[in-house]
Amino acid sequence: MSLPVAPKPALRRFHQASWDEPIVFELSTPGERGVLVTPVEPGVRDAVGDIVAELPAALRRQAPPALPEMAQMRVLKHYLRLSQENLGADFNVDIGQGTCTMKYSPKINDQLIGTPQLTAMHPLQDPADAQGVLEIVWSLERMLAEISGMDEVSLHTQGGSAAIWSNIAMIRAYHEANGEGEQRREVITTIFSHPSNAAAAKAAGYEVITIFPDADGYPDLAALKAALSPRTAAIMVTNPEDTGIYNPAIKDWVDAAHEVGALASYDQANANGILGITRARDAGFDVCHFNLHKTFSTPHACGGPGAGANAVSAALAPFLPGPRVVRTVDGSGAMRFDVQDAGEHSIGSVAPFHGVIPNIVRAYSWIMALGAEGLVAAAETAVLNNNYLLKLVTDIPGASAPYAEGRRRIEQVRYSWQELYEETGISSEEIGIRMTDFGMHYWTSHHPYVVPQPFTLEPTESYSKAEIDEYAAVLAEVAREARETPEVVRTAPHNQTVHHTHHDDLDDPERWAITWRAYRRKYFGETPRGSVDRLGSAGDRAAARTAPAAEPAA
Secondary structure, eight states: OOOOOOOOOOOOOOOOOOOOOOOGGGGOOTTOOSSOOOOOOHHHHHHHHHHHHHSOGGGSOSSOOOOOOOOHHHHHHHHHHHHHTOOOTTTSBGGGSTTSOOOOOOHHHHHHHTSHHHHTOOTTSOGGGOHHHHHHHHHHHHHHHHHHOOSEEEOOOOSHHHHHHHHHHHHHHHHHHTTOTTTOOEEEEETTSOHHHHHHHHHTTOEEEEEOBOTTSSBOHHHHHHHOOTTEEEEEEESSOTTSOOOTTHHHHHHHHHHTTOEEEEEOTTGGGTTTTOOTGGGTOSEEEEETTTTTOOOOBTTBOOOEEEEEOGGGGGGOOSOEEEEEEOTTSOEEEEEEOOOTTSOOOSSSTTOOHHHHHHHHHHHHHHHHHHHHHHHHHHHHHHHHHHHHHHTSTTOBOOSSTTSOOSSOEEEEOHHHHHHHOOOHHHHHHHHGGGTBOOOOOSSSOSSSSEEEEOOTTTSOHHHHHHHHHHHHHHHHHHHHOHHHHHTOOSSSSSOOOOHHHHHOGGGOOOSHHHHHHHHHOOOOOSSGGGSOOHHHHHHHHHOOOOOOOO
16 A cells, blocks of 8 residues: 655745834933832942942943933834844744754743742852752763763853863863873864864864865775874864764774874764764763753854853863862762862863853753653654755755765755756855745855855754655755746845845945944944934934945045
């Protein structure tokens, strides 16, 4: 008996809301208030005045800050309108943000971090009054040690690249402690490992050697062995790589590094498809890191806040960044959690305090809700979703998945539109912009474009078959448009708040204005200071919103 054929997914009608909403400074009305502040008691006012008087003059404001003055209702409308002019993980199918592992973040976890017991805490308060949250930090570190197979974990770092920097800093400290710091001045990575590995190693003063794939599309083991020497400090690799390809010889890579006395650092930003299936320790790695804001479902938000986790073998444990949360047991057997400064051999602090607590609580909650079996199920579903999407995309004429062709991928794929580009002249970037007209997000890849005309997709475990079908159907539709009505693609977006923009503005730093003051200065020749009522008339502000791009004032 044959299975029924699923109907082709319909392309949904989409049009982004467009409010022509002014920025908040333009909405300011002098004297308008959102809240009436209770007058400060004379004694408190005098005490604060005494403290301010002791501050150096350079640290005291000469005028009140130029903040918008608005009623609560107007503030609410303003930000709701702006929110409707955005795409986001809770709004659209976010498969297109490959390598970022955009997954559903349970809303109950947001409720947990919004409890007064957590929001009212301060990182410098007495640990005796923070036992609950410190226990969560300590417990999450134990969980990540189990997941990675490593001996010790620090949640001190505040993002993935910060964690990668901590990895290379610990590697440098380890070699210096062994008297080989001057000798070992090279770090080896692969072209499809996350670029932050090469960047962090370079920033730490190392010469970076990059390994390209072999003829089969896998990281080249022979090239690695040829590059290794007594000068090698470490290999720093992502696995699976940003192509979605898992290196089947990864243990051979680690063993080869160890044979010359180098350390092995594992970038696990792409760990979503291997949770509970394989571990960093299983391949012999000395140090690894996780991105809690990817793998463990703490939201990316608007590029942050992130949270990193560094996991190490016992040999590297003394070098972990800090401060750290430690557990002690007193004579009566009672447990207590304390905050301990970085030790004598630690690389020290790379961020304030002892971690991004809201994201630590979210990750802890996510792991606790799923359990060990749930983590494996999440990984297996992510791999299933990815390979289903791989089949749909590579069936689209003009699309391909270069390297290790015909082989399955883990949790993402870096595809190519090169064939379509050669046929139509429509680039991957133009396709991505057109995708927004269907409410879809889409990303190309890191530069340089080693994969020509790239696009990187990662469905994770969060998206349904119907959503994956819809996303692939939109890709196929835009590819059809590229052949039949290319101007529709070239002039996109058509259904968005912002319509077609030219790279002239994006590529010229002299035109950039990333703050309201910079905008007024560059395009109106002003140097706004003081209160917001000096920011020009209502007519000026309306003209600013509708004026075409112009050369900035000198």
